Amino acid sequence: MKKSSMLKVEGVSVSYGPVRALENISIEVDRREIVALIGANGAGKTTLLKAILGVQKVQSGKVLFLGDDITNSSTDKVANMGLGLIPEGHLVFSTMTVLENLQLGAYHNPQDFNDNLENVFESFPVLRKRIHQTAGTLSGGEQQMLSIARTLMSKPELVMVDELSLGLAPKVVSEIFDILGDLNNKGYTILLAEQNAKKTLEFANRAYVMETGRVVLQGLTQELMSHPEVRRAYLGSNV
Amino acid sequence: MSPVLYYFLSFTGINILMCWSLYLPYRVGQLHYLTVACMLASAYFSGFAAREWSWPFALIVVVGILIGILICLIPSFAIGDAPCFTVVIIGLTIIFILKTAVENSPALGGTIGFFGIPQVNHLLPLTYLLVVYAGAVIYRIDHSRLGRAASVVFVDKNTAAALGIDVKRLGMFFQVAAGALAGLAGTLYAFLIGGLFPEFFNLGVIGTLMCMLFAGGHTTMWGVIVSVPILEGMQLLLPSAIASWRQVIYALTLIVIVLVLPGGLVTKRMLLRLKGKVSGGISKCNN
């Protein structure tokens, strides 16, 4: 085990009633890495993220975060330890203002609220303009930015992003990927679950390929991009 | 037959009908207390028709059922797919309005009550004949396309709509069927007791029926067949020293059952298992 390992998932299985959603999954994320989970809809990416965060009950296996066992811990405790999830579908508290959303994000980290707010506004200048606007009135892209910003307000050690590009225009997606890249440069560790394999593989350092609840391939993204199976199934190439 | 047994069996039959009439709309997630209003209307109609017009019993039963259907049909155009609690309030409201109407009708005895409904011979076997018939119809409904569609609606209306189920029409169907059952129960009730009083139809009735439905199990029609006789019998058998705590015992029973056995005493899974065991047993014998 490397010293800098931040998140370690060991042989996790999850069932929804009689249906097995995850089968013996093991992944690892190191400090300052960008790791991607790719796979089709229903491959189990979201379930895995939920299982890590304790939203979804794990039947067997172990989840270690910063060396602590967090398997089936309560979600708020895990979030408090520094695990931030940016959920699928750019979810925001739509009846509340942008500022209130950000304040909620800082629930566990209220001490240097103003500094954090400044940092976040630096990355997302558009939010500063909308600070007193109700979150429900923002555009899809802005909501996604708010969702990310809200997560950053808690200064997480690890940022998990679920389906970043879903329902957003390609241009906005590129913009947000750029911002995530910046964040990584600033020291954030990122775990990314995406259907959009091409873009993700270009962006991440390492990736796990998931199919029907199992990890079928893993490795550095450059290697994976040249893997014939990946090229056929995910990159739309005939070769 | 001893009067205790006679009334125990009769009320059990009537309450099973009433519980079923709550059970059916609950298949699509609605607590349809309007059925108590149907019961009230058809009970008063039956009493009146029997005493004043001397109608034959069979005709009264038919018209009583029609009255139940009518009372449920009209609002169902608006609340066929309404949220559960809208249905609750509309039910309570109509009960209240009908009660006020009865209280202000001297012909129905007003607040004093309606006396002297003539007796009918063989009421008990007739009751059970009708209960069995109603049960068979409900069984058919439950195991038809309608029953399966209702199960989907119960879990999620949007999914149901996406699957092409007409949620409103389905809700209307179950509400009207419930009205028919309640109308039948009301007629039998009037003839069984022989007198009516507006206060007969109040929150307490709803509470008792809910207790019976949820204790028995709201996921199948069979639950109430177990819970109604038990709860009816309990009150007869409680020693008089604790009789005054009967309500408390009822309430606690319900809370405990709902907490410990979420589906009630009889659940769908249990039935499936039972079925499996029986058929398994048979196949073993054959081997």
Next chain:
Amino acid sequence: MEIFAAQLLNGLSLGSMYVLLVLGFNLMLLVAKIIQFAYPHLVVLSMYVCWGVLRHTDNMLLVVLASVASCIVVNVAIEPIFRLLAKRHGLDINVSFVVSMSMALLITDVMSHLLNYGYPIAFPTEWVGKSIFSSGLIAFSAGQAYALFGGIAAVAAFFYLLYRTRQGRVLRAISENSLLSSIIGIPIIKTRVLSYAIAGLLGGLTAVMFARLLGSASPGLGDFVGMKVVAASILAGLGNLKGGLVCGLLLGIAESMAIGYLAGSWSNAIAFMMMLVIMLIKPEGLFGIEA
């Protein structure tokens, strides 16, 4: 005109009580996702606590504290039952309705068996107070003043808490999306318990004001008020706080006007009839469901 003004005043003081009850009821509906039908019954129970304390002391502060404390304690004490219920059934408000109806029955029976031999309790005459203002048919008692102004203060404090404080933000977040709230690290169970406590606090205050307004209480009071609270909440749209505010007040005024102007037993029937029409036209309630 004089009669109308008099009835309006009556309606407002009664309405402010309904508003408080509807708010507490809606808060638990929004945050804990339950229908707490027994909430008005709990408030009546707290009125009994007031009455009990008053027999030993006439220190107003002690009475209020006892009322509030008892309502919070009981309301928080039943939270685990609903939590277990949610664990077993998922967040099914229908089942919570069934269970809380049983609780209401329990509370009523405890009051009618054990407390004051089941007789109605009466609060000291000074509590209700004589008219502090009177001209012709318009009269305003100290009790009404407490109910009206106390009610306004409590509602203002409640909305301040909800819209201007950190805890209030958290409560609103859970009511909007509890899954998202837990993902960003908000402790759900702790906050739900908090919502029971706040509803208990409101209930305890309501009990004191109700005691001053009515001057007495009986075991059946919870049922009388309970139906109206649920009706107002549904009419507004379940869990709609601002709608509940409007409908609670309207209910109080409508009730006063109906009794004041319409023929006896038909007055409530007409009120119900109006409600029926509204519900048939707008099944989601006047202001829409927020739960």
Next chain:
Amino acid sequence: MMGKHTKSFAGLLIMAVLLVCLAGSSLGAPSAAVVDQWEIPFLNCLTGPIASIGEYMAWSAHRAAYEINQKGGIKGKPVKIVDYDTGVSPEKAVEQMARIVNKSLVSLGPVPEACIMAAMPLAVRQGLFSMTASTTYEYSTQFFPWTLSWYPPTDKHLAPAAAAWAKEQPKMKKVIQFVEKWACWPSMADAHADGLASVGVETFTVEVPTDAVTFGPLVVRALAQKPDGFMFTCTSEKVAKIIIELEKYGWKDKSKILIFSSADDMPLYTTGRDSLNGCYIYAYFDGAKETPRWKTFKENYKKDHGGLDPTSLSTIYYDCVYMIKRAIEETDVTGDPKKLKAERIMIRDYIRNMQDFDGIQMAWSMKDGIPSDKGSFLFVIENGIKKCVTYVEAWK
């Protein structure tokens, strides 16, 4: 998965065992050929919001039984009151009546009107004399001869009482009557109005909604009609609350208020207190008149009810038990189950025409199930105590 079903089956099993145990305990008792005690069932409302009323009715019946047993019972055998709870549910009333209807000599109750309506037809069919003494003539008369009326016909005794009050207050021309539409109260209100009309007082009705929480609006409405006085035909607690509201709206002359007999109940006094001073009320006996029996009754009642006084409704079933005692002693009733049918009729016929019954407070006679010489008393309330103003004879 196994667990869930096991639990369900276990639940069913526990319920079944419970049921069998209970059945054993209550049905298993062997019945002796000739009774060694007089068992009198009492169908009463012991649960729900009005359980307090049922409680004191039961208390008074048990009190009478206790006294009788202290003095050697009836014909040497002790008497035992057995309580059957009906709540306010018609269904329970019928089922409880069904339990006793074939085996009891005579019974007490049922208590609230809903239960009378439901259970009495069964008693009539099976020939059981059941004393529905706590209700008015309208209900009893439907079930004659299988019950008795505790009061004379409504119009015959209510109208004179109301008229007597109007005679005390000669300047009244217009009276508002607060009427709650419940059971026979509307017809009692009509009787009041008739009585007032007979002395030239006009009556206007204001209906009291059963589920009203506050009464200010009602009082404003009544006062707007500028009446000279008020008459109350509604629940005791509501009477008290409306009088308090009247006071708030500046109504000073309490002597212009008359309260009907059914509201002569504890909640009136505990809720109304000082505000009742000077109000008139009519009822069927004079609690201030001391007799030794009434004194012991009162003392014991207070001891068991935290110092609260009994009211005129508290003694009804006490007198009933003594009526049964006298009926058994004066006839050839043996209690032998074989002669049940005949002995039931003996008791019935004796009680229906009992002469000079010595009640706890006064003596009266019955004629065909109706009291023939029972009048009422008009009182003024002073500090929670009723002071008799006049005795009103019922119309013949």
